[in-house]
Amino acid sequence: MRSTRERPSVHVRPPLCLLTCRHVFFDPACLEPAALLLRTPSSPAPKEIELQFSAHVSFPVIVLHDATGRRFESGTPRVDDSTVVEAVAGPLPPGSHTIAWRVVWPGGR
Template sequence: MRLAAAAAVAAALTGVLVTAVPAEAHTTLTSSDPAKGATVTSPAQIRLTFADPVRFTGVVVTDARGGHHESGKSQAVDNHVTEAVAGPLAAGAYTVGWRVVAPDGHPVTGEFGFTVKGGGGTASSAPASSSAPAAPASQPSAGSTKQGSSAGWWWIGLAILVVALAGGGLALVRRRS
């Protein structure tokens, strides 16, 4: 009888834990200046706007050859992040990669491209500051946007917890029998 009760409790607990939905409070990029895929004259700064206030920000501006063009550390005020651009940009395709920490504590990353039209500066690259995040591994086309988060790790942790609880319940039942 005790075994059946313990099994029922374990099954109910497992059902609750497996069907629980994690809170998705990760922020998203709502707009940028320059906008993703835009063709613009050389901007003096990159401005990102998020759905929620963010902290611990990092922004990189890279050209098609991987050269960095950010100047100093990015600045965050509420849900706006700005990054100064190091000098005028030469005509060509550029990628903005960013990483912020959302209000729920999870890091959120993304990237988008824009194009600088004629006139700009020289093609030389400014060295990246040591506090900036690494450049994106791939260079997307000017119109693409990528965003990511660590929500998948939550599910892995939940699965480990369920297995541990089930194993502990079985051990307790066997000890009492």
């Protein structure tokens, strides 16, 4: 024997938060990477490295090494909104040096 109970009717309305969520989660600005705008030092014997980005960044990592691979960064990088500063350990030897960096910007990359 079949039940004669009716199913409750459900009215589906587009949620208002759908528009809001679209702007929060799919903001095109969040997909653009933070660009490196300015870097220092320009002197041959820097005391610190300063990197300025186009957006707020977090979780920075900066590596400074010479041609032999010896590293010269000192301590943990400091972040002030879109600027990251890393101290340099001791005087740099003559020759070429490489600064490598990694940050996370609002897009999560």
